[in-house]
Each structure stands twice: as C-alpha cells, then as structure tokens.
Amino acid sequence: MQIGDMRIDALLDGEAVVPPSFCYANYSEEGWEPHKHFLDPFSDMVVHTLGGFLVRYDDKVVLVDAGVGPQPIFPFAGGAMRSAFVKLGVTPSEVTDVVFTHLHLDHIGWATVGGKIYFDNANFHVDKRDWDYFMSPDYDVPEWEQGVSDPSRDPATVRLAPLADRINFFVGDSELLPGIETVDAAGHTPGSTVLRLTSQGEQGMLLGDPVHTQPELIEDRWDFLAHIEHEQGMDSIERIRKELFDKNLPFAAAHFPGLQWGKIANDDSGKLSYARIE
C-alpha cells in the first residue's frame, strides 16, 4: 500500500485459526450467515492473521506491532516475522521506531528475544494507559491468555522489561511522528490505539485490534470476547467506522486475513459492506 510518500508493507508472522463461536459474546450462527465468505473456505473457521506493518518514508522505518514472536503457543502459530523482514530487505537494526497498538502478547512477540531487544536501534512507543495496565504486578491474566502464553516469557511484564527505559509514552490522540497520529480506541485494552497515516494529502488507517473480523466492523456492536471494557470497545469501533466511511479511507486491521487492506462503503441496498483493495 502506498499513501503519499509512505510505503506500507504487511509483515506476516503467523495466524490463529478459531471457530466463529470463539470470538463474540453475542455470537449467533444466523449473524454469521451473510458473512461466511469471510471465513476460511476449507474449515469455515476465522483466520486471524498475526504480524505487523512496516511504514517506510523519509528516513523513517516504523514497525507497527511486533507479532506473536518466535515461539507461539497453539492456537497461535507461526513466528515468521524474521522471514518477512528478509523478504523486504530490511534488517531489524534498521527499524527506527516501534509503535505498539496495545500490549497483548500477539503484538509484542518480537520486541525482545531471550531478554535482548530485537529492534536494537528503535524508539518504542505505547499508550501510557496500556503500559500501566499490562506492566502492573497486579495484572490479572485473563483465562484466554493463560492458555496461550508461557508466563516465563510471553507476558508484557517479561517481554518488555528490557525496554522499560526506552519507551516514549503517549495518551490517546497525539501527533506521534511526522505524518503518524495516534487515535484513541480504548476498550479492547485501556490504551488501544489506531494510527492515522497522512502523506501528500492522502490518508489511511492502521486499526490495530478494535476489530478482529470484517463483519465486526460493518455490523452493529458485535461484542468481542477479549475486550477488557466491552461497551467502550464497541463505542470505539463506531467512532473509527464513521471516520473510515466518511473519508472513504483505506485501512488494514491487525488480524484481518492476510493483513489485507480494505475499504467500507454502502452497497446497492444501502447496507455497509467491506471490500478488499490492492
């Protein structure tokens, strides 16, 4: 994807393939029926792709989210971000900035490996509310996370400890870097962040995790099970959806299949629809 002078490439790290009933508190088979084409045609499962995005412009090499890491636990699978960097011809040391959209374990996996900072020249950026929440000694590991993480390696308290003195904090809406603004999308986590990219009069958005599937974005208040604050999370989706629709912006979410870019618009019947774009 090209937005003005910004080149944005997806870095595939892996995937988590789960049944649709695993995703939403208000799941119903009828609700999914019109959206079955978004499921994996082989298994009728939801494919959550894992990874990040590399935004390159001027002298900046900005990594947005650091994948699930080299040793994911089922149903997280993969650990291939290293190969994705090789494919782009970029070394981890060339990354100037790492922005975490939030601090769930599938977004911080390559931040450190074996206690060493993987992107050793980068500045790291995260919303202070997420840092305070996930780095607290009182952090209460939710059930879903207990099943997919190694407590000696994967939680933010362990993974991010070596970075603690290299973090630049922001809170909610901010001008983070030239052409990159943070947009408050709290609810999935306390400091969940969407990035608005602007260059040469063009705009696009990297959504992070307010939404996890295409129907969650175009339908009304699908309630994702892993949101920390559910109502706030769904309110954030409504705000983001409005901006995407009103401005007809291209966007990519952190887990849509293939980390594919898309747009939303009304179809012929006036119903909101999603279409992938190249």
Ligand SMILES: [Zn+2]
């Ligand atoms: Zn995630």
